[in-house]
Amino acid sequence: MLDYVQKWSTRTELPAKQLVRWIGLGTSKFYDWKQRYGRANEHNALVPRDHWLQAWEKDAILAFHAESACGGLEGYRRLTYLMMDQDVVAVSPATVYRVLRAHGCFERWNRPASGKGTGFGQPLAPHEHWHCDISYVNVCGTFYYLISVLDGASRYLVHWELRESMTEADVEVTLQRAREAFPEAIPFKLAPSRPTG
Incomplete structure (x- = not known):
């Protein structure tokens, strides 16, 4: 559509705005297309961003958490600044929290097993x-x-x-x-x- 409007605008010497109006297309939509022309279509799609973590960064956060001085008992904010001081990874505290939480680092090890959601254990013998x-x-x-x-x-x-x-x-x-x-x-x-x- 953009090529079509530009081609006929140069041939007829009419402004592109006039042609867009005649076609019935909104001018804001036309200029959005013009601004995005030549780029990958990012509409409703996951496009890798520059600020997303790479796999090695996640691994470094997890390794640093496991090897920290208190055996992984440091808070995630303190870990963030310790990693920055030691040039391991430079990320925000929220990012460190998300990575550690996604890998179950905040779970208690000796948590008792819960019977919730498993249903009632049906008795197998009479008068049990x-x-x-x-x-x-x-x-x-x-x-x-x-x-x-x-x-x-x-x-x-x-x-x-x-x-x-x-x-x-x-x-x-x-x-x-x-x-x-x-x-x-x-x-x-x-x-x-x-x-x-």
């Missing part, structure tokens, strides 16, 4: 794990509480009671009667669940 479930039941316009004790492995209904209240004592009575019904059972964990209704 009991669940207590409480839900509302409407009987002739009156609400009662259905307190039930379920076996975790077989989903067998161990015991249930319909109670007028949902106090701690009501739940304890229901659990005690479930234990009395199965005296040989030793559930390792009694885990009450949320009320449903």
Whole structure:
């Protein structure tokens, strides 16, 4: 388009601005094209920049962090200025932080493993794990509480009671009667669940 406008501008001796207006192209768009003419198209693309870190710089930061005087316990800002003083790499503290964080240098080594997100470990044998479930039941316009004790492995209904209240004592009575019904059972964990209704 730029070549086309310049060619016809010289042939007709009309200003390029007039031709651009006749074509229906915005003048700012035309001059943007003119300014970018001959350069690589950088629109919506990752183009390597002069200020981006090279691989050897990242390696130098990581190596300096590992070999620092306090065994990697220095703060990233202090490391930045120590690297500048020793002519290792000249980067900003934010860059040092990003490189160290991306390589897991701020993680604690002896962090306990978390069970979060792994789901519930399903019991494999009967009476290994009991669940207590409480839900509302409407009987002739009156609400009662259905307190039930379920076996975790077989989903067998161990015991249930319909109670007028949902106090701690009501739940304890229901659990005690479930234990009395199965005296040989030793559930390792009694885990009450949320009320449903």
